[in-house]
Amino acid sequence: MNQNSTGGINGPPQIAELHGDRASLKANPWSITGRWPIGKDDLHAERNLAENAGKTQLSAMEYSQFSQIKKHPDALVITPNRITITEQTSHPGPLPEGEGVYGGNQQVGDDSRQVDEEPRSVELRDPEIAAFLGWLVPGLGHLYQRRTAKAILYFVCIVGTFVYGIYLGGSSRLGWGRVVYASWNADDKRVSYFGQVGAGLIALPALVQATRVRNHNPPLWNGFMAPPGDRPDTTLANLQKDLNRYFEFGTVYTLVAGLLNVLAIYDAWCGPVFAEAGDDDEPSEPEEEKEPSGG
Amino acid sequence: MHNLLLAHLLPSPWLLATHWWDVDFWYALPLILAISLVYAATRHEAMEPLLRHAARVGGWIIGLMAAVGLVLWFILLWV
Numbered sequence: 001m002n003q004n005s006t007g008g009i010n011g012p013p014q015i016a017e018l019h020g021d022r023a024s025l026k027a028n029p030w031s032i033t034g035r036w037p038i039g040k041d042d043l044h045a046e047r048n049l050a051e052n053a054g055k056t057q058l059s060a061m062e063y064s065q066f067s068q069i070k071k072h073p074d075a076l077v078i079t080p081n082r083i084t085i086t087e088q089t090s091h092p093g094p095l096p097e098g099e100g101v102y103g104g105n106q107q108v109g110d111d112s113r114q115v116d117e118e119p120r121s122v123e124l125r126d127p128e129i130a131a132f133l134g135w136l137v138p139g140l141g142h143l144y145q146r147r148t149a150k151a152i153l154y155f156v157c158i159v160g161t162f163v164y165g166i167y168l169g170g171s172s173r174l175g176w177g178r179v180v181y182a183s184w185n186a187d188d189k190r191v192s193y194f195g196q197v198g199a200g201l202i203a204l205p206a207l208v209q210a211t212r213v214r215n216h217n218p219p220l221w222n223g224f225m226a227p228p229g230d231r232p233d234t235t236l237a238n239l240q241k242d243l244n245r246y247f248e249f250g251t252v253y254t255l256v257a258g259l260l261n262v263l264a265i266y267d268a269w270c271g272p273v274f275a276e277a278g279d280d281d282e283p284s285e286p287e288e289e290k291e292p293s294g295g
Numbered sequence: 296m297h298n299l300l301l302a303h304l305l306p307s308p309w310l311l312a313t314h315w316w317d318v319d320f321w322y323a324l325p326l327i328l329a330i331s332l333v334y335a336a337t338r339h340e341a342m343e344p345l346l347r348h349a350a351r352v353g354g355w356i357i358g359l360m361a362a363v364g365l366v367l368w369f370i371l372l373w374v
Contacts, residue, residue: 122340150336153345157329164325249322256326260333267337274338 122147122271131269135200138261141268154264162199162257169243169250175223178239179250182210183227188236190227192251198258198265327356 124130125145134141139155142148169179180203183190197203209219209226219226228236240247335349 147340149342150340153332153336157332161325161329168322245319249319253326256330260329263333263337272336272338272340274340 124268124271127269131265134265134268135198135261137201138199138257138264141265145268150267154261154267158199158257158261158264159202161260162196162202162254165250165253165255165257167250168246168253170224171243174234174239174242175221175226177205177225178223178228178234178243179247180206180225180254181227182206188228192255195255196258198261199254200261203254203258323360327353331356 123145130141130145132141133144134154137155138158139151139153142151142154166177166180170176180193180196181190182193193203193206196206203225205221206225209224212219213227213230219230223230223234226234228234228239232238233242243250331349331353332345334352335345338348339345
């Protein structure tokens with residue numbers, strides 16, 4: 001069928017057309033090329049699509065956003081050599097709570113069907129801002145996106161883990177949070193801080209303390225997150241001796257919290273990685289026995 | 296005699312503890328809970344499937360850790 005940008009022969013006007021072999025699209029969907037003569041659309045992806053007007057290649061994220069087309073199955077026509085998107089003449093109306101412009105990692109040309117009825121699209125608002133807010137305070141990016149339940153979940157899990165790690169890795173005498181510190185001395189390279197700082201604002205006092213110590217100023221807040229050695233009884237050897245295994249527990253807790261927030265940030269930026277049918281993580285429907293063909 | 300036999304059979308972390316609740320393994324539970332929930336949250340948007348997934352992931356982690364612990368325990372008995 002030959003369609004043009006002003007309208008199809010028997011269908012709604014075409015707003016985008018992507019060319020490519022279907023097999024190669026399935027193998028490498030990020031390399032789809034085509035033109036984006038988009039002036040308007042009715043696909044709840046106006047902003048994302050309009051920003052890409054004139055582009056001939058999609059990035060992974062743009063493609064993911066584009067896959068929102070799954071919400072309008074009639075708008076997408078896939079033939080062996082062409083993918084066509086047509087404008088929807090009937091507006092689907094306001095989206096239900098929790099649904100929006102993002103369709104997860106659905107792939108064009110993927111024939112798999114979803115395995116449950118949970119919403120498959122999420123409004124990400126401004127993903128970059130959400131990601132930054134998510135780094136600043138775990139869950140804040142999701143709150144900004146009005147994904148309140150997940151915001152609470154991330155905040156409780158990540159901040160709770162981090163705070164418990166601070167509690168384990170310190171004492172009222174030695175100072176709290178002695179396991180979270182920034183140090184790059186020859187004898188104490190604190191690599192785990194790179195993971196801990198993923199928890200965001202809550203790990204940043206360590207940078208303030210490290211700067212003060214480097215400038216030969218005494219650390220603030222009774223040595224909270226200060227590098228070891230600010231007092232004779234807080235050398236690294238003493239901390240490990242006095243805190244014993246809790247020094248390691250605290251390190252692991254705070255490190256894991258920071259790394260978990262990296263996952264949360266990705267979720268705020270790109271949306272959830274929805275499980276597909278056939279995914280081992282998902283319960284699969286029992287398959288009906290195939291009838292023998294013929295006879 | 297009975298205690299001596301038990302001391303040989305039980306892994307060392309259990310021996311170091313005076314009471315069962317003193318065992319350091321308990322410190323793994325909050326981590327497993329947080330990891331399971333956060334991982335599942337990156338895969339779902341609705342709470343019900345998210346919690347189901349988290350329970351499954353948590354079970355996997357505990358099972359895997361138990362299996363590794365069992366292997367280490369056998370090695371401990373061997374040497």
